Amino acid sequence: MSHSEQERDRRPGYERLDGHEAVEGIGSYLIGLGLATLLTIVSFFVARTTLVWQPSIPVALAVLAIAQMGVHLVFFLHITTGPDNVNNVMALAFGVLIVLLLITGSLWIMAHMNQNMMPMDQIMQMQR
Amino acid sequence: MSGFEATAGRGDPNPIGYNRESGHRPHTAEHAAAGGVASKRIVVGYGFWIFLLSDIIMFSAFFATYAVLVGQTAGGPNGRELFDLRNTGIETACLLLSSFACGLASIGAQAHRGSWFYGAMAATFILGAAFIGLEVQEFVGLVARGAGPTRSAFLSAFFTLVGCHGLHVTAGLLWLLTMMAQVFAKGYRADILRRVLCFGLFWHFLDIVWVALFSMVYLMGATI
Numbered sequence: 317m318s319h320s321e322q323e324r325d326r327r328p329g330y331e332r333l334d335g336h337e338a339v340e341g342i343g344s345y346l347i348g349l350g351l352a353t354l355l356t357i358v359s360f361f362v363a364r365t366t367l368v369w370q371p372s373i374p375v376a377l378a379v380l381a382i383a384q385m386g387v388h389l390v391f392f393l394h395i396t397t398g399p400d401n402v403n404n405v406m407a408l409a410f411g412v413l414i415v416l417l418l419i420t421g422s423l424w425i426m427a428h429m430n431q432n433m434m435p436m437d438q439i440m441q442m443q444r
Numbered sequence: 445m446s447g448f449e450a451t452a453g454r455g456d457p458n459p460i461g462y463n464r465e466s467g468h469r470p471h472t473a474e475h476a477a478a479g480g481v482a483s484k485r486i487v488v489g490y491g492f493w494i495f496l497l498s499d500i501i502m503f504s505a506f507f508a509t510y511a512v513l514v515g516q517t518a519g520g521p522n523g524r525e526l527f528d529l530r531n532t533g534i535e536t537a538c539l540l541l542s543s544f545a546c547g548l549a550s551i552g553a554q555a556h557r558g559s560w561f562y563g564a565m566a567a568t569f570i571l572g573a574a575f576i577g578l579e580v581q582e583f584v585g586l587v588a589r590g591a592g593p594t595r596s597a598f599l600s601a602f603f604t605l606v607g608c609h610g611l612h613v614t615a616g617l618l619w620l621l622t623m624m625a626q627v628f629a630k631g632y633r634a635d636i637l638r639r640v641l642c643f644g645l646f647w648h649f650l651d652i653v654w655v656a657l658f659s660m661v662y663l664m665g666a667t668i
Contacts, residue, residue, distance in 0.1 A: 332632075333555040341554075345547040352540055356655075360533055363663035373667050381659035385652050392547055392648040400486055404493050411497035415504040422508035 348391025510601040518596035523665025542571030543651040550644040
């Protein structure tokens with residue numbers, strides 16, 4: 317191995333994983349897989365069940381979906397609160413803000429426009 | 445080393461990806477001169493993360509379109525009549541397991557273990573391809589029933605949203621094969637490992653979008 321290659325391999329982020337670190341990594345993915353499977357099964361169960369009050373089901377599904385996205389972010393994408401992750405978390409927070417604005421804004425505006433719109437049969441009559 | 449810590453502490457407290465743990469490791473001259481700037485691996489991951497967030501914003505626009513148009517069936521079939529939750533469940537299992545296999549593959553690549561990396565990547569590919577196969581089958585079935593994207597605004601939005609995710613997965617499968625070929629041809633070089641890292645992020649991101657899809661489109665569509 318040349319000198320420059322040795323230097324490069326010592327730089328943080330380029331160390332080859334040893335057996336212990338690899339086992340640790342697999343453990344994290346296994347926890348993620350377990351939690352994600354559990355949340356998925358609960359989602360599918362909630363969608364079909366008649367045991368709970370029906371109007372609460374969409375809320376339950378949304379909560380379960382957000383929880384599962386959190387599990388994926390932490391255990392699969394390794395977004396943490398560690399010091400090397402501050403920028404990733406800030407970018408994620410900004411992304412979530414834009415997504416919320418887009419979705420709630422669209423639904424809010426379109427609901428109002430639907431309300432203010434003349435019923436379709438009346439529009440049809442005016443066109444005659 | 446203490447001098448390095450002090451300079452890093454005086455400036456921006458959170459330079460991109462600055463890692464306190466790695467600050468204790470021996471540094472090359474190039475590294476120390478940059479004043480605690482993160483390793484290239486962390487910076488590349490951050491850049492790709494920004495791209496993924498922009499992709500999430502694009503998907504959220506499609507989600508908003510779908511949510512606005514979900515009731516506009518123009519007298520045609522609605523989600524409750526069209527969606528087969530069993531099929532959706534199998535698709536979900538495929539994509540979740542393929543995401544897990546992709547995680548194993550990225551560990552295998554970092555550990556420079558060939559059989560592990562190739563085996564896990566092959567499993568990722570097979571599960572991803574099974575997902576795409578099921579989705580294409582579902583789309584063909586819908587079009588054959590006269591519920592194609594031209595039937596109603598609801599179905600246009602449905603095909604756009606789910607099809608866009610399917611196209612992402614297809615592109616991911618091509619990228620996966622490229623990464624296997626690059627590791628095979630060039631070995632576990634630092635730049636190749638960074639590409640494997642980005643591919644892993646992309647694949648896990650697709651699974652996150654699918655979580656939103658099966659919850660908001662299929663499960664809610666089948667209940668409401």
